[in-house]
Amino acid sequence: MKYFTEPKPNHEKPEANVGVLLVNLGTPSATDYFSMRRYLKQFLSDPRVVEVNRAVWWFVLNIILLSFIPFRSAKNYKKIWNRAINESPLLTTTRAQTEKLQAAFKGQKVVVDFAMRYGEPSIEEKIKELKAKKCKKILIFPLYPQYSAVTTASVCDNAFDALKKVRWMPAIKVASPYYKHPKYINALKNSVEKHLKSVNRSLKDTKLICSYHGIPKRYFENGDPYPCHCTKTTMDLQKALKLNNDQIDLVYQSRFGKEEWMQPYFDKHIEELPSKGTKNIIVISPAFAADCVETLEELQIAGAEDFSEHGGEHYSVVPCLNDNDDSIDMLKTLIEEELTGFTVD
Template sequence: MTATSTATPVRAPSSSAPSDHPPIARGKVGVVLANLGTPDATDYWSMRRYLSEFLSDQRVVDYPRWKWQPLLQLIILTRRPFSSGKAYKSIWNQEKNESPLLTITRAQTEKFARAMKARHGDTVEVDFCMRYGNPSTRSVLNRLQQKGCKRIVFFPLYPQYGSPTTATANDEAFRALMKMKWQPALRTVPAYFEHSAYQQALASSIEEAYASFDERPTKLVMSYHGVPERYLLEGDPYHCQCQKTTRLLRERLGFDEAEVDTAFQSQFGPEKWVGPQTVEHVAALARQGHRHIAIASPAFAADCVETLEEIQEEIRDSFIAAGGETFSYIPCLNDRDDHIQALVAIAGDELAGWLTPNEDTSFRE
């Protein structure tokens, strides 16, 4: 789905090309918001296709293919589509027949597109893609290229850089360019967890949630998606950037250091992952006497199965079973207005030199 008006290809002027020249769209700038992905449905085969694409990505599971693929295709994918399908079904947007991640990402894109149009008029085309599932990265980049986008800002919606997230999204964008006869120029948006507008939106969401609580939580847990510890040792900055995200947020909020913890969720496989693990950490907090905790997920730009099902069901149950009483989940930034304005500001940094706000920036053929 494209969030801005459609540009109809027009023929090049007769002074620069013959009358039978193939149609050429006028030059524009594109911005693509990229998220992780979603299955098309919750049935076994839809889940299997999605999980196969996801778990076959060597940025996600980097074991040798000869060792991993037989295990994945013959064992894991015979069982996991059932459990994953059940998890997705519990949070599925029944009205739109799609995952919440798709619903939210579309809403983000529509708001982002309106803000970009207010700044730049019709010179910008905005769209969104998924690394796994639909709409695919290749289909979206092809569509923008055909609409005349000679320059594209590719924006992975991951505040912290990680090789299984940011890097694989960029990989897929560059693979799409490899198939094009006429490649657009491409800029990728780097990690933005330190950007003041993002930090302010994150802080505001925490402050608003705390203002709504009858009683102040004794602990705020910042739960990030985990990675194997080996990734940290091999130079992936994700773990360090998560720790810094928590520190910057705590300082902006003015919370004491003892009030805010960092933990990591979604561990799978036998090797050691960065920790502490959220599901175990919240149980430990309950046993230590914490009766009310709040939890937020600043690694996710939109609520998804990891937050709506894993945190609000599995991790909540762990806390309650260990003696906790009140478990308050603070939603992701989703399509909050301040989040969208932060994304616009971040994209604006990468558009520098390509666009000037409120000026005619159309390119000449």
């Protein structure tokens, strides 16, 4: 293995910073077939994401799926693409989160940057940049409130793979999931209340649907705690909003393939609600730190159409926390807690 060449240390003016690397899932660089194919191949080739026989999956993915799913995914991305600067909303928001957090740590020996698990900028690239900025310690901060092997553990895999190439290894810490942190729950509560006011609704006559990205049920049965974390987040949000059990539902979205995933399924659940007397709902997606194709297209566009077609009346989606004030305050607090005892002299 070839290791990165390290700069010679300056013993006369030793400098040391601590790096904070925010990591989100990822995004294609463009909506054309080849950009989508490259992104989807990297994502779906991750054994943390698809746990099946690798030889069989290689054939299914490369020979069958990648011949058509890039076109389907591109269609969805085009609906929500940030055309003003030609990038996905997830990239725009994650950059904004990073810039605001860096400003919040102004005057401190903290360098904040971001990377994507799939696509660009890569974790390896950003670790190299943080090292070049004299970061002797690096906090890897997965932007996933609820832990899952599919997401958080995959970030760790990729970060540690990158570190295998480093000659002078920085001290590394991985942030804990924050699915029940009071600041996170309060930020979600505030976002729901702000949205209700903006659409002139009340939870007295409108049901709150908490939609989380799904995982195959098999993963949970094999020990992935993700559904437990989703349940805890929902219970804490319910308590914060003072809701009864019949005023809030937990569902899972974004499934693919024929295998059984965690239920209830978002699409099927909202289709059934009008016939059961629930015709007004708002949807929140607590597992997403920033709006992306799953929230902007799957929830806001497809979900609204589906609910209306089945007799629903009011349907709206609470924006993700994104880079709003509560989000930045929460993330700053979480980072400060993680950096306790992990600072540089």
